[in-house]
Amino acid sequence: MKFISIVVPIYNEAENVLHFAAAVKEVMENSHYKWELLFIDDGSRDNSVQIIRDLQRWEPQVKLIMLARNYGHQIALTCGLDSAQGDAVITMDGDMQHPPALIPVLLEKWEEGCKVVQTIRKDTEGVSWLKKETSRLYYRFINAMSTVEVYSGGSDFRLLDREAVEALRQYREHDRFLRGMVSSLGFKRAEVPFVAPPRFAGKSKYNLGKMLKLATDGVVGFSVIPLRWAFYMGLVFALLSFLLLCHALWEYAQHQVVPGWTTIMVAMSMFGGIQLVIMGIIGEYVGRIFTEVKNRPLYFVKHNMDCDNDEETHTKCG
């Protein structure tokens, strides 16, 4: 019998866990697969862990890995992909925005031979117009910049065949944007559109800082085009400054040098600004080289628990 792993990162989702687990159970019990529900606790500070541990007493399929601290959604997913045992691994959020009712559709596509089944969020209920618009613009921007195609509305709700999981596990980069990484894998893929309902309970755990970090990782992690743009911008402004120089010399020849204050101020602030932007772009790449060169483990696991094994494993890292 084929084995399916469902990987769910959890960060302060105490109000959602039980409802989510029940919904997954209902779907999987009606299928003919063996399954595990693998929660990755990403350093929750509420009682999510306690609730999952209680749940494990009744549900042998429920597994829990506790990360040593809050590493963020993408690293928690990575830890899940490293640990899941299934012939296919489904990753999804634990807040019901990725409807468990869609799991059979993903499995059907997998059975048809697709190695990557990607869901595409057509709309999100209960989300502000601003968040939808910025997300849409971001995907247009990233696709203009990047060498791999990242689908607009692509979410981290997807099924990966064991073969794709093993391929993805070889990507050990630190600034991770899984949507882009999965797109760059290749493999036969299928898409499943869906409308994301509002969260079952609680608030989004992606604050502005986390969202900006993910957005920057998506662009800088997959493309050197911003560096090339910085170079082109440098060229354009070098040409402009040459024209300005000609103008200054001409003014000098005309003995009209004193009233040049405005020109100097404008030129200084303009070039200063442009240089800072370009240095910032280069800095993003240098910073990434720095984290990659240190090559620290992506995460540490605090506890690794399943039903029969309650002992602590402090050493595991990935």
Ligand code: UDP
């Ligand atoms: N999450 C996580 N670590 C974090 C932030 C979020 O593991 O630092 C989990 C969260 O518990 C949820 C999933 O990632 O299961 C998606 O987060 P959220 O629903 O807050 O994101 P949104 O749907 O608002 O983009």
Ligand code: MG
């Ligand atoms: Mg959500």
